[in-house]
Amino acid sequence: MAIIDRVKFDGLRSRDWIVFKHPADNLVVGTQLIVGEGQAAIFVKSGRVCDLFNAGTYTLSAVNLPILQSLVNIPFGGQTPFTAEIYYLNVVSNLDLQWGTSDPIQIIDPKYYTRLRVRAFGQMGLKLSDYSLFLKELIGVLGPNDIVKFNLIIDYFKGVLVQKLKAVIADIIINQKISALEISAKLDSISETAIERIKPEFSRYGLSIVNFFIKSINFPEEDFEQINEILKNRAEFEIMGDSRYVTKRSFDVYDHAASNESGVAGAFAAGGVGLGLGTAMGYKMQNTINTEAVLDSIKCTSCGISIAGGTKFCPECGASLAPKTCQCGVKLPAGAKFCPECGKKVD
Template structure:
């Protein structure tokens, strides 16, 4: 095997390389080592990472390779041969590591009570900080390739990255009751939480997460169309008031779950049961609140003819626009039923409530009058 006098790595065309395994293991005492900017050279013997070299030019001798020297006991003097592996590690920060959820997070939006399929995307940056741990834990798992790229190593972390981010998003939406449509302002906080949660997983292998960005949380267009429909329904229920919208959505979800034969998971079934209980409670509260309002406010007055606002019984003027809304009450001359003074017929017996005009003197007479109060002319029935 040829003896190598110079060890160096000029790099490759792109920055996607992470580790370069130098093609040779036989060196001599006095070999020159050249390490470029942004590189770390590591001597490995027997699977153990030993001496490290940052950017610069070195002559391999006892002072420069103390750990390797103590392990193989290179004789002093001359160009004594020895064997070792040399790895060059890219120590620059890689900021464009992309990640995304391969499958959506299926959950119930807490505000609109509709099933959503949430996806998340972003990017993060990493750098190697503990070279000994990194080489020991990771490089042995990537085979004997001369060049190891970032993608090969990052594949090991895809699963844990997506799992932790999905858990954090689901916890925020379900337990903290933040609607998917209102989660955008929390992207920065969710990014920080995700970085804190993932840092330990990467540091175990000598890798530091420099930053972590959760840049997008979205869902399919058809889910957004469903939300738009629900928003329209909610606007109508808001006009009516009460909690009937929440109750309706709860029953809609329960009905949809009941019709999804064999398609739901155990988690979905549990969520359905929870919604069922919530719907029952909401319905009970609705009936209780409605009964309370009926007892406290048994009758609603007429709506204002000018602005349409509903006013309490007995109100004389509209609480919204000030229009006079009080209507005087009179008794039916025939059956004594109380009717509005403007009523044309009695709501009980059907008798006319209009004044009678005398055909002789044109005097106005009260309803039910048989003879004119002024001239005595008999009035028509």
């Protein structure tokens, strides 16, 4: 393998990389090492993290390779070749990492008692805090010219991230009894709680969380339709009042039952409505109908005053209001003077 006397990584145009393994592994004393701004270079020998270099230009010698010198006993009398792996690290914070819960969080809304499939989406920032600890988890996995990007790190931690977020969101909604419709006001406190729970998981690998935000917590439109129907019924209840709302719902149920192919009994059986409830609603409907019938007024055929429906005698003139029958058997309409069937005069 050719001896390399100059090591440099220009980096990528984007800043979404976190680790790059340089292909150089056969170096010489006197090799020039160039580390760019926002970078760090680490020498690794036999799986052990050795010397660290921050941004700058270095000529490799016994002065700046003390740990590596102790491992391989490099004679520095000339350009002596030696082997070592060089890893470039991106030490700049990446603040634009997107995350989301791929699987929905199944919960029962504590206010509307409907099943919801909640999802959360947000943004976070990561930064390398412990270079050696981070590299120890990657050594042996990367090959020459391999680049590790931040998105790969997010994918690696996605299981832990989603698990912690599910626990936090479910705790807020269920235990604190905050409806999913009202949870937007709690995004800041949820974010603060979530970052405290996931920090230890990232720090175990030498990563620190710079920021963490939950942008939205939402659920599918079809789940919202259930709550929308409840809100609509509640609005009717508040506007109409207790008794009128119950009466309206009674007519709605019976109207639905009448349109059901299996009839009223089948509709109640399918809806889980018991016989007692159906009977009670029947009595309530009958009373309502009777009340409306009483409120219908008629006129006396003798004096012409208005009288409540169902009255048998006029309270003004005493005339009988009962329907009459002609001798031919035909029922005569109120106020008739002659029989419309036989023409006989009505007494």
